[in-house]
Amino acid sequence: MALIILAHPDFEKSFANKTIIEEVKKSSLNVSIRDISGLYPDYKIDPIAEQRALEEHETIVFQYPFYWYNMPAILKQWFDVVFEYQFAYGSRGDKLKGKNFIPSFTVGAPEHGYKTLAEHHFRINEFCKNMEQTAYYTQMNYIDPIYFHGTSLTAGHTVEEVTAKAKDHAKKLIASLKVLE
Amino acid sequence: MALIILAHPDFEKSFANKTIIEEVKKSSLNVSIRDISGLYPDYKIDPIAEQRALEEHETIVFQYPFYWYNMPAILKQWFDVVFEYQFAYGSRGDKLKGKNFIPSFTVGAPEHGYKTLAEHHFRINEFCKNMEQTAYYTQMNYIDPIYFHGTSLTAGHTVEEVTAKAKDHAKKLIASLKVLE
Numbered sequence: 001m002a003l004i005i006l007a008h009p010d011f012e013k014s015f016a017n018k019t020i021i022e023e024v025k026k027s028s029l030n031v032s033i034r035d036i037s038g039l040y041p042d043y044k045i046d047p048i049a050e051q052r053a054l055e056e057h058e059t060i061v062f063q064y065p066f067y068w069y070n071m072p073a074i075l076k077q078w079f080d081v082v083f084e085y086q087f088a089y090g091s092r093g094d095k096l097k098g099k100n101f102i103p104s105f106t107v108g109a110p111e112h113g114y115k116t117l118a119e120h121h122f123r124i125n126e127f128c129k130n131m132e133q134t135a136y137y138t139q140m141n142y143i144d145p146i147y148f149h150g151t152s153l154t155a156g157h158t159v160e161e162v163t164a165k166a167k168d169h170a171k172k173l174i175a176s177l178k179v180l181e
Numbered sequence: 182m183a184l185i186i187l188a189h190p191d192f193e194k195s196f197a198n199k200t201i202i203e204e205v206k207k208s209s210l211n212v213s214i215r216d217i218s219g220l221y222p223d224y225k226i227d228p229i230a231e232q233r234a235l236e237e238h239e240t241i242v243f244q245y246p247f248y249w250y251n252m253p254a255i256l257k258q259w260f261d262v263v264f265e266y267q268f269a270y271g272s273r274g275d276k277l278k279g280k281n282f283i284p285s286f287t288v289g290a291p292e293h294g295y296k297t298l299a300e301h302h303f304r305i306n307e308f309c310k311n312m313e314q315t316a317y318y319t320q321m322n323y324i325d326p327i328y329f330h331g332t333s334l335t336a337g338h339t340v341e342e343v344t345a346k347a348k349d350h351a352k353k354l355i356a357s358l359k360v361l362e
Contacts, residue, residue, distance in 0.1 A: 009261075042223055042224070043223070043224045043254065067257075067260075067261050068257070068260045068261060068264065068311065068315050069310070069311035069314050069315060070251065070252075070257060070311040071251075071257070072257070072261065073224065073254040073255070073257040073258035073261060074254070076248075076249070076251060076252070076253070076254040076257050077254035079248075079249045080190075080248050080249060080253065080254060083249065085335070119318070120314060120318070121314055121317060122310050122314055126307075126310050127310055127311050127314075129250070129303050129307050129308055129310075130249065130250035130251040130308050130311075133250050133301060133302055133303055133308075134249050134250060136302060137300070137301070154266070
């Protein structure tokens with residue numbers, strides 16, 4: 001039912017995204033996972049294979065770490081290559097119409113910085129408008145992002161803390177997918 | 182003085198970005214141009230080479246086509262790889278401090294769609310907050326983007342029309358760079 005587009009350039013070394021994926025796999029949900037960094041290390045994404053996977057699912061989850069206030073490059077390349085004219089948009093481009101679009105990501109820095117007067121100046125949602133409008137333009141059903149803050153171990157967060165938050169995140173994602181199932 | 186980070190995945194086939202680059206080259210400005218798609222077709226960006234180029238210039242222009250309400254993947258990868266901890270940010274990460282940061286891009290669709298009630302729903306600036314905050318976080322001087330609409334030939338714009346607009350865009354960019362020189 002749900003397709004997870006996993007876009008992590010270094011998934012094996014990840015704590016947060018790996019825990020989320022492991023928890024989803026352990027759940028009773030019927031999900032397919034496409035690790036696009038693993039599938040396409042040279043960034044040469046196969047649009048046909050990706051479009052076929054999209055057509056087979058009603059809900060698409062984008063799972064990734066938030067880098068520089070945006071998605072990782074591999075996910076941006078995926079949109080640029082896969083969301084083609086007359087597939088995702090255009091007079092006959094309705095193949096994604098009505099499908100659910102769920103951004104699900106992790107943010108390295110703590111939450112308090114994402115305020116106008118704080119060091120990151122903008123709310124997380126203000127950085128998601130490109131995702132949101134991509135969903136609208138392709139007639140998908142945009143669902144507000146699921147995310148949590150504080151995954152950066154160098155910033156003093158512990159593995160235990162990150163793992164606990166990632167499990168909590170996975171619970172929310174699983175609950176959201178169960179409603180849509 | 183100025184460094185142009187040219188991020189176009191198919192520059193040879195481009196009209197708009199190519200015209201802008203040609204006009205800048207014809208000007209009396211002292212600019213270096215790094216075609217990062219050409220330099221790194223496999224996306225394996227060399228952070229040292231890019232950081233050295235940044236250190237040698239006071240103004241950095243990011244020249245690219247706007248794809249899916251965002252920068253192309255090659256430019257996102259460039260930020261993720263080049264704007265490293267203790268280079269671009271962190272306790273000793275002040276190598277970009279005070280440098281000018283100018284987004285300069287082209288938008289395929291016409292301007293009237295980028296309004297709340299129109300098909301793209303958001304103003305262009307609302308899609309640039311990731312660029313803007315990247316500049317702030319690295320202590321760079323963010324300059325409002327230079328851009329124009331209507332480069333898509335399939336949407337009915339003619340080559341002559343796009344070329345004329347690109348020349349006008351180049352004039353604005355050159356004028357802006359002359360002020361900063």
